[in-house]
Amino acid sequence: MSLWKIAWRSIQQRAVASALTSLSMALGVALVVTVLVFFGVLHQSLHRGAEGYDLIVGPRGGQEQLVLNTIFYIGDPVGKLPYQFYKDLEEGRINKNVEAVIPVCMGHSYQGFRVIGTTPEIFDRLTYFGGQSYQFADGENFSADDPFAAVAGAVAAKETGLRPGAKFKAAHGTGQAAARQHDEEFTVTGVLKPTGTPVDRAIFVNMEGFYLIHAKEDRSADSTESRGKAGDGAKAAETTSVPPAQHNSSLHDENRAQHTAVSAAPARSESPRPAGTHPAERQSEACDHHDTQNHDHDDHREVSALLVIVPDRPPGLVEKVAFELNNGTFDGVQVQAVVPGRVVASLFERFVGKLEAVLLVMAVLIVVVAGVGIMVSMYNSMSERRREIAIMRALGANRVTVMLVVLLESILLSLGGGALGMLLGHGLVTALAPWIAQWTGISVGLFQFRLVELLLIPGLVVLASAVGYLPAVIAYRTDVAEALTANP
Amino acid sequence: MLELIDVRKSFQQPNGNQVHVLDIPEFRAAAGEQVVLVGRSGCGKTTLLHVIAGISRPDSGRVKIDGWDITLLSEAERDRFRAEHIGYVFQTFNLLPGFSALENVLVAMRFARGHVDKARARQLLKRVGLEQRMSHKPPMLSVGEQQRVAVARALANRPRLLLADEPTASVDAANQQAILDLIRETCQEENVTLLLVTHAPEVAQQFQRVEHLEKFNRAVMKL
Numbered sequence: 191m192s193l194w195k196i197a198w199r200s201i202q203q204r205a206v207a208s209a210l211t212s213l214s215m216a217l218g219v220a221l222v223v224t225v226l227v228f229f230g231v232l233h234q235s236l237h238r239g240a241e242g243y244d245l246i247v248g249p250r251g252g253q254e255q256l257v258l259n260t261i262f263y264i265g266d267p268v269g270k271l272p273y274q275f276y277k278d279l280e281e282g283r284i285n286k287n288v289e290a291v292i293p294v295c296m297g298h299s300y301q302g303f304r305v306i307g308t309t310p311e312i313f314d315r316l317t318y319f320g321g322q323s324y325q326f327a328d329g330e331n332f333s334a335d336d337p338f339a340a341v342a343g344a345v346a347a348k349e350t351g352l353r354p355g356a357k358f359k360a361a362h363g364t365g366q367a368a369a370r371q372h373d374e375e376f377t378v379t380g381v382l383k384p385t386g387t388p389v390d391r392a393i394f395v396n397m398e399g400f401y402l403i404h405a406k407e408d409r410s411a412d413s414t415e416s417r418g419k420a421g422d423g424a425k426a427a428e429t430t431s432v433p434p435a436q437h438n439s440s441l442h443d444e445n446r447a448q449h450t451a452v453s454a455a456p457a458r459s460e461s462p463r464p465a466g467t468h469p470a471e472r473q474s475e476a477c478d479h480h481d482t483q484n485h486d487h488d489d490h491r492e493v494s495a496l497l498v499i500v501p502d503r504p505p506g507l508v509e510k511v512a513f514e515l516n517n518g519t520f521d522g523v524q525v526q527a528v529v530p531g532r533v534v535a536s537l538f539e540r541f542v543g544k545l546e547a548v549l550l551v552m553a554v555l556i557v558v559v560a561g562v563g564i565m566v567s568m569y570n571s572m573s574e575r576r577r578e579i580a581i582m583r584a585l586g587a588n589r590v591t592v593m594l595v596v597l598l599e600s601i602l603l604s605l606g607g608g609a610l611g612m613l614l615g616h617g618l619v620t621a622l623a624p625w626i627a628q629w630t631g632i633s634v635g636l637f638q639f640r641l642v643e644l645l646l647i648p649g650l651v652v653l654a655s656a657v658g659y660l661p662a663v664i665a666y667r668t669d670v671a672e673a674l675t676a677n678p
Numbered sequence: 679m680l681e682l683i684d685v686r687k688s689f690q691q692p693n694g695n696q697v698h699v700l701d702i703p704e705f706r707a708a709a710g711e712q713v714v715l716v717g718r719s720g721c722g723k724t725t726l727l728h729v730i731a732g733i734s735r736p737d738s739g740r741v742k743i744d745g746w747d748i749t750l751l752s753e754a755e756r757d758r759f760r761a762e763h764i765g766y767v768f769q770t771f772n773l774l775p776g777f778s779a780l781e782n783v784l785v786a787m788r789f790a791r792g793h794v795d796k797a798r799a800r801q802l803l804k805r806v807g808l809e810q811r812m813s814h815k816p817p818m819l820s821v822g823e824q825q826r827v828a829v830a831r832a833l834a835n836r837p838r839l840l841l842a843d844e845p846t847a848s849v850d851a852a853n854q855q856a857i858l859d860l861i862r863e864t865c866q867e868e869n870v871t872l873l874l875v876t877h878a879p880e881v882a883q884q885f886q887r888v889e890h891l892e893k894f895n896r897a898v899m900k901l
Contacts, residue, residue, distance in 0.1 A: 191781060191784045191785060191787075191788045191794050192788075193788075196785065196788070199774070199776040199777050199781070200776060202776055203775060203776035577772070578774060578775075581772045581773075581774060582774070582785070582789065583733075583757065584731070584733060584760070584766055584768075584772070585761065585766075585785060585786045585789045585790075585831075586757055586758065586760050586761020586762070586786070586789035586790045586835075587757065587761075587789040588753070588754045588757040588758070589753070589754070589757075590754075591789065670733050671725075671728045671733050671734045674728075674733070674768070674772070675724060
C-alpha cells in the first residue's frame, strides 16, 4: 500500500469537500487551457497565413499595414506599385534571385468577402502550412486567358453560395464601405478546399478582369463627360436604355476582346501623362479607387503588393533580396520588402501576445485562488483529522510520513482538478470549434494540444506543495498522545 | 523482555502546576508473559502504555524492550521501533475509517516495513473471524468486528509486545469474552508478551498475573 493510496483514501473520506475543491481547481485550469489553446489557434492562424512565400513587396509605408492587408485582407493597402515594376521583378530585371512573383490587387468585395485580383499562379506556385498545395473541392483554378474567371475560398463559397459556374459582381470597396457594384460579372471556376488560412475567406479573380472593368468604366465616364459637354442627351439616354442582360453581355464580349489587345500591348504606356498628374496621385487609384476620373487606367495599371518566392538556396538569400529591394530605386520607384513571418511574429508579440499574457495571468491567478481554496479546505479538516493522523503515527508512521501523506493529498486534489480542467478546457474549445473555424478558418479538435500545457503538471505540483504545506505542518506537529486520548 | 526502571512522567497543567502521573521504580514482564494492569481511572494506565510504546517520552528512567532502551532513541527511531516491535490495541479501536478491514492491517505493515504482506494480513483477518468482511470499511462493521480488525492490525508486524488499552471496554457484553480470548490466544500462538490494561475485575481475574498500578506507581500512591 503506497502513500499515494493512503492519501487517496483520505480524499475519499471527505469526498464532497474534495470534489468541490478539485472542481474549483478544474475551472481555473480549464480557463488556462482555453486561453492557451485559443491563442495557439490564433497564433497558428496568423503564421499559416504568412507561409508559402518569402517576401511581400509593396509600396513604402507601414510594414504591418502591408502584411495585414496582403495576408489577412485587413484594412486598406499601403498604396500601389506600378504594374511595370511587377513585370520587371517577375522577369528578373530588378533582381535575379527572384523565382516567382504573384501580384495581388485589393479593394473589392462581394457580400463582405474580399475580392482579390491576382494571377492563377497564386494557387499553382504558392503553398500553405508546411508546403501543402492548394486543392480544389469543386471545379478548378481560373485560367489566365479568361479575365472574368474567379476562385472562391472554402468559407467564402459556403457563405455566399458561390459554386463553379456561378456569376457575381464585385463591389467597389470593402466591408461597410463597399458601395457601387461593377456591372461586369465574374464566373466562378473553382472552390478551394479549406486551408485554415485567410484564403478561405476570400474570392480570387483574374486581375486582368479588374483592369478591363476599370478601363471600360473610365472610358464610359470620359465618353459621358464629353457627350454631356456636347449636350447630346439623346445618345446618353439611348445607352442607359440597353437592357441589363444585353448591356452586361455586350460589355463582357467587348472586354474579352479588349483583353487580348491589352495583353498584347506594352505593360507601360508611353503616352504622355496629362499635365498635373503625378504617380503619387495615382496611388489610390489602381484596383480599388476609381473616383479620380482624370487618369487613364489602361496606361497606368497598378498592383497592391507582390508575393515573392526566393529560390531555396544559400541561407540569408531572402534577407539579401529584401535588403536590395529596400535600398534600391527602380525606375523612380521605391518599395519595401518584408519577411512576412517576422512581421507576423512581431505583430503577435506586440498585440495578441500581450493580450494572451494578461489573460493567462488572470487565469493563473484563478488557479492560485483555487489552490488557496484547497489549502483552506485541508486546513479546516485538520482538526477533525488529528485523530486519524495520530493513529497513523501510533502505527509507526513518523512525522515526515504523515506530512508527506497530506502533501500527496494536496497534489492529488490539484492534479485531479487539473486533469478535469484540461478536459473541460478542451471540451470548451471543441464546443467553440465551429465559431473558431468560422472566424479563423482553422478546424479545432478535442485534442488540439499545446505543449506548453504540459507545464501545468509541474506547475500544479508546485502549487499543491505550497498550499499543502501548512496543513502538512499541522499534521507534522500533531501530538500523538494528546490526540489519541482526546474523545473521538 | 519488558523492563521499566525509575520511570517518571509528569504533565504541566494550564495553570503551570506540574502533575506527576508516573513514578515507577521497577516493572518487568517476561517474554510471552500475559500481564493485566488494573487501576482506577486517572491512575496513569494509558500514560504508562504510551511511555512503553514510545508515543510519549518519560521525564526520566529507562524503558527497555528486548534489551533496547527506547528512551535513548530519537522520536523517528521510536516510531520505527514501535511499528516493528510493538502492537497496540486501543479502547476505541482507532481504525482508519476510510480504509477497508484489510487495508487497515496493510497500513500498519506499510508504516513498519515499507511494504505489505497481503497473505499474512488475510491470514490474520481469517484468524479473527473476518474472512468474509475484509473489504468492508469500519462503519460497515459491528463494534465487535472493528475490535477484531484492531487486534489483527496490532499483530500485523509480528510484534514482540502487545499493548491493549481496555480492549473490551467499548465492546458489548456478548463480544467481550470473545475479544479477550482472541487477544490471549493469538498472543500465545505468536509468543507475544501481552500487557493488558483494564478496570474490569471480570477481565483481570482471568489472568495469572494481575498488577495494580496504584501499588507500584508511587505517583498515585502519593495522591
